[in-house]
Amino acid sequence: MTDAAILSVEQLTIRFSAVTALDGVSLAVAPGERVALLGHNGAGKSTLFKTVLGFLKPAGGHLSIAGAAPGSDVARRAVSYLPEQVVFPKALTGAEVLTHFARLKGVAPKAAMPLLETVGIADAAGRAVGTYSKGMRQRLGLAQALIGAPRLLLLDEPTSGLDPVSRREFYAVLEASARAGTAVLLSSHSLSEIENRIDRIAILAKGKLRAEGSLADLSRRAGLPIRIRVEAAEGRVEAVEARLGGERVNGRSVVITCRAEEKVGALARLAELGADVADIDIALPDLDDVYRHYSGTTVQGAAQ
Amino acid sequence: MTGIDRMAAVAATEFRLAFRNRWVLLSTLAFTLFALALAFLGSGPSGALKVDALTLTAASLSTLTVYLVPLMALLVSYDSIAGEIERGTLALVLATPLKRGELVLAKFCGHLAVLALAIAIGYGIAGAVIAGVHGADDAGLLAWGRLLVTAILLGAVFIALGMALSGLPRQTGTAAALAIGAWLILVVLYDLALLGAVIVDQGGVFTKTVFPALVLANPGDAFRLYNLALIEANAPIAGLDGLAHTLPFPVSSALAVLVLWLFASLAVAWALTRRIRP
Known part of the structure; x- marks a missing residue:
């Protein structure tokens, strides 16, 4: 299982001067698997993403992407990223933004254009991004991330600020990608949002991995x-x-x-x-009860 | 070749954005208007002095260029890195196979293309108008061409400098403040300080040895000295620029200074971008 994993994180520790942002985190994501990273703000979700992208150097532990080191050419070609807050240049059209990123990823822009259809903004392809709604900008962000059928998708709180319909469509696109073999690692605040849309959940709190497993698993183990x-x-x-x-x-x-x-x-x-x-x-017990059970500071030893 | 493709994509997007933001239009207008204003305010005495109008205007425009081109160059480049951090696009761009060195170089090329276009069109139009109204001789055309090309080189230096400053802060506001500060110090205060020192020194050792080197070390002054030194001696030159004809270095050293500034600034921009955690 670990051999086949696109993303493999072992005992990863990240420190910012005095603060330990990630503390001995281990996680693996296999092709076609959708894994959600749950945690409060500051739990270490974005830090984990930035380490996978090679922006942060680990103080300890090991991680590999498609068998290569983070930030290496192989890893960069395998990974696609959608940051939590991204503002594309307002004066460019959706098609131009997509063209730009297709060229950065070495994909023919023409081959990338159908992605605008996939995420449902093909009608607005020729309009300036400045006129897009928040939901449309997020869809453009997803289209950008899907360019070249990446082997690992990293999505940092991709659905925050989306309405329920957009959210559903967003997960439908992810499901299609996963079925085609893309490994998806996304972060979220809310467990109820990702119910039935994710294969596995990892709960982070204060830089530590508190629990990992399927939703049913976690509910049962919580024993609420x-x-x-x-x-x-x-x-x-x-x-x-x-x-x-x-x-x-x-x-x-x-x-x-x-x-x-x-x-x-x-x-x-x-x-x-x-x-x-x-x-x-x-x-x-509702899902948010389960989440609170694992992420709460009062619960000890839930990770094992 | 894919590295070239990636850089071409970044440069093309920068160029397209400058067009969309009407930056190209506005800066071209500014360069044209300032050059024409100088030409038709400065061409009055040209008949009496028997100096070609184009040569005369090139001399006065080289002084104005020292103020205008660095300002425009810093304006186009100051948020190239900090702005991308603030908008969250730097993390996105650096997650792609694009290397940091490629990003810096490609952005520099995009910005330079924008500025070079504005200078070439602006000074080109002004030069054509002056030549059309007053006529032009070979020396005048040469002086004008030299001015145009070195103005682009000066612009390149300040674009690189603006990018280096842009790699320091994480906010565009701070980057803007740094750019304005750099302009004030390099373009305005530096000369004032040197003049003050010369006055205090009263023709002593400082004036004879250190002063010319210090003037030459400043990219704006190097640009101006280069242009003025090569313009016929009978064009009226005053103040600090009197040094142009008594410079104890070969004229080409001024160009070398500009090229040195350019590479040093690009290297700093690259080094600073390497340590950024987007």
């Missing part, structure tokens, strides 16, 4: 409780509480919490209550 809210029939709340335990809320309902594997048992006990129960409502 399920909340079941039971609304009792008229006048039966005491009886329900006596049978189930749990916590009484607002006079008619009882809330019980259980672990994922206890859920079926809890529901069986609820069924025995028969007509005493008016309604039940099951709340699974």
